[in-house]
Amino acid sequence: xxxxxxxxxxxxxxxxxxxxxxxxxxxxxxxxxxxxxxxxxxxxxxxxxxxxxxxxxxxxxxxxxxxxxxxxxxxxxxxxxxxxxxxxxxxxxxxxxxxxxxxxxxxxxxxxxxxxxxxxxxxxxxxxxxxxxxxxxxxxxxxxxxxxxxxxxxxxxxxxxxxxxxxxxxxxxxxxxxxxxxxxxxxxxxxxxxxxxxxxxxxxxxxxxxxx
Numbered sequence: 001x002x003x004x005x006x007x008x009x010x011x012x013x014x015x016x017x018x019x020x021x022x023x024x025x026x027x028x029x030x031x032x033x034x035x036x037x038x039x040x041x042x043x044x045x046x047x048x049x050x051x052x053x054x055x056x057x058x059x060x061x062x063x064x065x066x067x068x069x070x071x072x073x074x075x076x077x078x079x080x081x082x083x084x085x086x087x088x089x090x091x092x093x094x095x096x097x098x099x100x101x102x103x104x105x106x107x108x109x110x111x112x113x114x115x116x117x118x119x120x121x122x123x124x125x126x127x128x129x130x131x132x133x134x135x136x137x138x139x140x141x142x143x144x145x146x147x148x149x150x151x152x153x154x155x156x157x158x159x160x161x162x163x164x165x166x167x168x169x170x171x172x173x174x175x176x177x178x179x180x181x182x183x184x185x186x187x188x189x190x191x192x193x194x195x196x197x198x199x200x201x202x203x204x205x206x207x208x209x210x211x212x
């Protein structure tokens with residue numbers, strides 16, 4: 001996976017410190033390239049995931065330090081996570097059409113338009129998942145995890161629905177068709193006569209139980 005090392009200035013209150021956002025520029029790549037690339041070995045895939053998660057965590061930590069006033073992780077809430085996700089939109093590469101755009105709902109616009117570029121829903125959803133795991137790996141309590149807050153889940157759902165309508169694409173997971181059960185094996189017709197296990201009782205004087 002390609003990695004980006006571009007440095008951009010933080011936009012919080014005209015602060016002049018630079019924040020390393022290689023993860024920010026890379027999260028668009030993360031969700032799109034994973035489906036296009038050939039499947040790799042499990043160990044390699046796990047290593048890439050861990051590296052990406054570490055870069056995401058470092059980027060979020062820099063964002064908290066550049067925040068005005070600066071925030072500590074213990075004071076971070078779901079509202080701060082939402083601020084971070086909205087902040088990332090300025091580095092997005094996904095065209096999201098507005099309702100007034102003639103290409104609203106068009107999956108393949110035939111011409112350019114001035115609609116804004118934003119982070120794709122799939123990228124944000126994957127990013128939140130990695131940060132949620134990193135938070136607990138770095139000592140955070142699961143019940144206090146701001147990345148699992150209800151407000152964050154609702155925001156991601158809202159972004160998904162908005163982008164789905166604006167871009168004319170569906171984010172619904174395709175349900176796997178259930179395989180029909182295999183047909184029962186054909187019953188083999190027996191050509192032999194089934195005889196009773198015990199002989200019928202003899203009646204009368206004859207040896208055979210039939211009447212003539």
